[in-house]
Amino acid sequence: MSGDETFPATVGQLSVWRDIERFPPDRLWEANLSFVWDLPEGDWTQEQVWAALGAVAMRHASMRTTYVVDPEGFPRQRIAAHTAEEVLAQVRQGTADVAEREEKDAAEIRRAIDALSELPWRAWILLEGDAPRQVLVVVNHMAADGVASVVLREDFETILGGTDLPAAPGPLELALNQTGEGSGRLRNAERYWRRTLAAAPRRHETGELDPVGAVLQTGIPMPQAHEAMAKFEVTLASLILAAYYRGIQAATGEQEVLLFPMSANRFDEQHARVVTSLNQWAPLLLDLDAAEPFTEILPKVHWKAFNALKNGVCSPDAIWQIRDEHAKLDPPADRGFYYNPMLAPPGFPSDDHLVAPKIDFFDHGRTTGPGFYLIVRGLTSLNLMFRVNRSGFDRDSVNTVMTTMQDCFAQTLGGDRF
Structure with a gap:
């Protein structure tokens, strides 16, 4: 070469x-x-x-x-x-x-x-x-x-x-591989995207644009988070996604929510350690009763997310065309809520004790990318960063998302409520 x-x-x-x-x-x-x-x-x-x-x-x-x-x-x-x-x-x-x-x-x-x-x-x-x-x-x-x-x-x-x-x-x-025998997977993903966005909520955005950056330090050390997961038979990424869904429900009053979890696309040994950008979004439409106990929606969110992430390898040009079609509807398809978990596996050197949860707001300075974006950093302890550039969402609504999520974590992973 x-x-x-x-x-x-x-x-x-x-x-x-x-x-x-x-x-x-x-x-x-x-x-x-x-x-x-x-x-x-x-x-x-x-x-x-x-x-x-x-x-x-x-x-x-x-x-x-x-x-x-x-x-x-x-x-x-x-x-x-x-x-x-x-x-x-x-x-x-x-x-x-x-x-x-x-x-x-x-x-x-x-x-x-x-x-x-x-x-x-x-x-x-x-x-x-x-x-x-x-x-x-x-x-x-x-x-x-x-x-x-x-x-x-x-x-x-x-x-x-x-x-x-x-x-x-x-x-x-x-x-x-993707230009050869793996191309069939790309076509399957396109069909999934079309079905999901066709069923997604459609609404005009209202309210002022008030960019918000915030960090929720849950105070939960990663060893405790991993240990607590054993009783739920779901992944930690799925549990955080379910808490995110609950937080959005609480902030918006809407039961049906379009989420875009990030697929790492590392589901097999061949690709698990490839150094490149494999990340792509996968649409996930959730419509679960807000009154249902959090622990009961966990397995439902987990398996729905599992199905969505199987469709994470996709042609960005084909997906852009599909999204553009739905954005031009009147009213347009909801822009959705984005989620990117970066979690160290069990055994990674970590904090070993709980501390009180804390919320800090900041100026995130970014104008591109998703309008409502949650990035989870779970190396030593579980920390959540939000970047919001979406009309109708302000500090109060973002704070509602975070405090609701912390309540979900306290129920399942330990830790304190606010």
Whole structure:
């Protein structure tokens, strides 16, 4: 494989690209994701850390990939035949003091990465004195998603610890499958989208647009959350989705809700650890009695979500056409409520004690993407971040969603109510 060859993009990569195409030039940074990795205990030198980062890029082709847009407007992968040293020459950004982490992170995520002309990531070592303590990585969403970031972190720690890792399967193999024998799955997803949006509620949006950013720190450590799940026979992601549904019901007074959970599309061993952007939305229409006990709707939400997520691999162009058709109805189809869970598996180093729940509001600064978006970060403890740019929703309604969800968590996972 030479650096001059190009290959089809995966539908996940194409999905991100279609979003990037719609960003205004001054908002291209919104395609960036950022991660801060604590270094394992040890006396690491800067060169050891840089060498491990370079080795990770050699293992995962997406970290060496730029894109070329063909005459029909489709991105194609160009995988650079770089050495680790050549990769680091492009992505190595130097060092900063660990005390400056938040400021550095906030500044660097707003510096766009051009996926057509530069490698899709940048890295900094954060120092305490002269000693490396953390790594800050900013990556274009074309190259990785939230699950892929965990894979990158685990591989980085393994390599830093002295274990070499071979090249891993990448998005090239996945793209070739999707243009061949895997294309039938794409057509099935299109049919599911048409059926679901045809049945979805239709309503005009009313009220003022009042952008809201908020974080709910549930105070629930991840080990306790995983332990509590055992008695419900559903996934933690499904339980949080059910609580989200209950929160929206409480805030809107509507029983029927169109949700868009994020499908990680990592349901088989072949794709579980592929570093690329596999995430795509899947529509889920829920219409369950608001008076029904929360624990009784859990299995219903779980299996409905399971069916929806099977349709998460889809052609973004076909789905955009379907959504556009329903947006032009009078009244239009509801825009829906989005949900993206990023949950560490059991055994991940975590907090070990409950603390009181807390809500903080903030200016999220993003103008693109879903109008009502819940991102769940479950690494050490369970934290929920909301980004809302949707008319008719303000701090009070978002607060209602969060307090209702916390009540659901208290019933099932432990923790305190507000």
